[in-house]
Amino acid sequence: MIRRYTLPEMxxxxxxxxxxEAMLRVELAVARAQAARGRVPGEALAALEARATxxxxxxxxxxxxxxxxxxxxxxxxxxxVGPEGRYLHLGLTSSDVVDTGLAIQLRAAGVLLLxxxxxxxxxxxxxxxxxxxxxxxxxxxxxxAEPTTMGLKLAxxxxxxxxxxxxxxxxxxxxxxxxxxxxxxTYSHLEPDIEADVLAELGLHVDPVSTQIVQRDRHAALLxxxxxxxxxxxxxxxxxxxxxxxxxxxxxxPFRTGQKxxxxxxxxxxxxxxxxxxxxxRLLRGYAxxxxxxxxxxxxxxxxxxxxxxxxxxxxxxxxxxxxxRMTGLIGGLLVRSERMRENIDRGLGLxxxxxxxxxxxxxxxxxxxxxxxxxxxxxxxxxDERTPLRDLVAVDPAVAQKLSLTDLDACFDEAxxxxxxxxxxxxxxxxxxxxxxADPVLSGTPSAxxxxxx
Numbered sequence: 001m002i003r004r005y006t007l008p009e010m011x012x013x014x015x016x017x018x019x020x021e022a023m024l025r026v027e028l029a030v031a032r033a034q035a036a037r038g039r040v041p042g043e044a045l046a047a048l049e050a051r052a053t054x055x056x057x058x059x060x061x062x063x064x065x066x067x068x069x070x071x072x073x074x075x076x077x078x079x080x081v082g083p084e085g086r087y088l089h090l091g092l093t094s095s096d097v098v099d100t101g102l103a104i105q106l107r108a109a110g111v112l113l114l115x116x117x118x119x120x121x122x123x124x125x126x127x128x129x130x131x132x133x134x135x136x137x138x139x140x141x142x143x144x145a146e147p148t149t150m151g152l153k154l155a156x157x158x159x160x161x162x163x164x165x166x167x168x169x170x171x172x173x174x175x176x177x178x179x180x181x182x183x184x185x186t187y188s189h190l191e192p193d194i195e196a197d198v199l200a201e202l203g204l205h206v207d208p209v210s211t212q213i214v215q216r217d218r219h220a221a222l223l224x225x226x227x228x229x230x231x232x233x234x235x236x237x238x239x240x241x242x243x244x245x246x247x248x249x250x251x252x253x254p255f256r257t258g259q260k261x262x263x264x265x266x267x268x269x270x271x272x273x274x275x276x277x278x279x280x281x282r283l284l285r286g287y288a289x290x291x292x293x294x295x296x297x298x299x300x301x302x303x304x305x306x307x308x309x310x311x312x313x314x315x316x317x318x319x320x321x322x323x324x325x326r327m328t329g330l331i332g333g334l335l336v337r338s339e340r341m342r343e344n345i346d347r348g349l350g351l352x353x354x355x356x357x358x359x360x361x362x363x364x365x366x367x368x369x370x371x372x373x374x375x376x377x378x379x380x381x382x383x384x385d386e387r388t389p390l391r392d393l394v395a396v397d398p399a400v401a402q403k404l405s406l407t408d409l410d411a412c413f414d415e416a417x418x419x420x421x422x423x424x425x426x427x428x429x430x431x432x433x434x435x436x437x438x439a440d441p442v443l444s445g446t447p448s449a450x451x452x453x454x455x
Contacts, residue, residue: 001318005280010321013108014314020054020073022101027077027088028052029198030096030180030190037194040087047084052077070094091189093182095301099214100178102313103204106222109317110172116324117165117229121158123331125433128154132426135415136250136341137348142242144348146355147418150336155429157236162432164229171222178202179210184300211300216291219309223284223291226316230284233323237274237281240330244271249340254333273330280319287312345415350390354380356412357394365403375399 001011012018028048035045055076062072071094078085089097132151137144180195182188187195199206207214243251253271255261261268290312294305345352354376361372379397383390391413394400400409411417429435 001315005322006318007321007325010109010112010318013105013112014318016056017054019101019105020056020059022104023070023073023097024052024054024077025104025202026097026100026178026180026198027074027092029201030092030194031087031090032201033194033197034087034090034190036197040090044084044087047081048088051081052085052088053080055080068094070098073097091182092180093212095213096180096182100180100199100202100204102309103176103178103214104202106219106313106317107172107176107204109321110168110175110222113226113317113320113324114165114169114172116321116328117161117168120324120328120331121161121165121432123328124154124158124161125429127331127334128152128158128426128429129435131336132423134336134338134341135345135419136338137345137352144352146352147345147415149419149422150338150341151426152422153239154331155426157232158429158432160232160235161229164225164232167225168222168229171218171225174205174218175222176204177207177214177218178204179207179214181207181210182212184212185210213297213301216294216297216305219313220288220291220295223288223312223316226320227281227284227288229320230281230323233327234278234281236327236331237271237277240274240334241271241278244274248344250337250344252335252337253330254335273326277323277327280323283319284316287316349383349387350413351380351383352418353390353413356417357390357400357409360404360408360412361400364408365400367399367403371399 001014003011031040031045031048034040035042040048054073058076058079059069059072062075063069066072066075074089078088081088128151130151131154132149134150135147136150136153138146138148178199179185180190180198181192182190196206240251240253242248244253252269253273255269260266261270261272290308294308297305358369358372358376361367361375362369365372367375375397376394379393380390382388383393391409395406395409427435
């Protein structure tokens with residue numbers, strides 16, 4: 001991923017140095033398991049543990065001859081050890097080291113993403129509670145529907161992110177799977193108990209039946225869960241973008257002092273972060289598609305997945321890390337313009353109350369639903385065309401005036417009636433974070449109970 005969208009902590013997981021360091025962890029764990037069984041002399045193990053180092057430049061130099069990065073890696077590390085380096089990679093095939101090392105990296109990346117998701121959920125929950133009573137117009141098909149609150153909108157986003165986090169946590173746990181089972185998964189050189197000891201030391205699951213590789217359904221599940229969270233972030237971003245339209249103006253992205261929106265138009269304050277997140281979500285869906293294409297490899301393996309994974313796995317995790325962190329900042333600094341929300345409700349001429357007038361005509365006036373619908377629709381269409389409040393037109397309709405009192409009619413336009421259950425919904429946020437109690441673990445910097453051990 002380009003530097004512009006790479007945050008330091010995630011970027012450090014995906015350096016070439018980190019990749020080969022993870023592979024070296026696997027090699028040393030195997031050497032320790034073999035030494036425990038008398039297959040590697042104790043002094044050789046001591047030399048491996050003391051002197052084995054990774055030199056990325058030297059690996060690249062050797063690879064220019066071998067055209068095989070794992071052989072180049074093993075050769076370089078063996079050089080750093082000396083004569084005892086011959087005990088490195090004993091009985092292993094390349095994928096034992098590559099796939100298990102990759103699992104270490106993916107688990108670390110996944111734990112970071114889960115932490116990011118926790119921070120975003122905490123930000124959404126806090127804003128949802130703060131905006132619980134901020135009344136705004138709900139829209140369906142981009143048209144005024146009925147009143148809702150900004151808090152309710154934020155609460156829905158919080159639960160959607162939490163569902164994505166649950167899917168991601170499952171995928172992160174599953175991706176932490178390695179194998180030390182040889183060229184076709186038959187343990188032809190090393191026994192299953194060595195694999196069990198090595199992966200236990202590394203904090204990884206044992207693939208119960210591997211081939212030369214760990215099967216790619218796990219990687220597809222991870223990338224798919226990442227893409228789904230990306231879709232959630234795009235949904236949030238799209239709503240922010242829509243509500244920042246000049247004609248609506250109900251939300252605005254944070255805008256720093258000194259920030260510029262346009263080189264030509266000084267007045268511009270654009271939703272650039274939301275637009276950026278929307279574009280990145282498209283990339284995540286593309287990466288997920290590629291991961292799904294990587295599943296049907298030939299026989300016990302081919303190499304068609306390898307080149308793709310060198311791009312999609314670092315890029316997808318790095319992008320989602322960036323997106324989650326930036327969305328958390330967006331939510332925390334989001335400007336909610338309640339006065340514009342009120343203006344837009346009033347501009348709607350009370351048409352949002354048409355459903356309540358319909359129900360009251362049926363329940364209290366005894367009019368059939370078909371007749372009541374026709375009465376209200378006729379008045380609503382006229383109100384929109386003539387820019388006249390719906391209440392005024394309904395009040396003078398003979399069919400309504402004979403059946404309903406003005407008190408009954410006015411009650412239809414009372415916003416409180418639409419929103420009377422909002423707080424019951426907002427209270428459901430307690431499932432994500434208690435409204436009172438100790439500080440949120442994400443915000444206080446203490447480990448979250450939701451985040452699994454990095455292993």
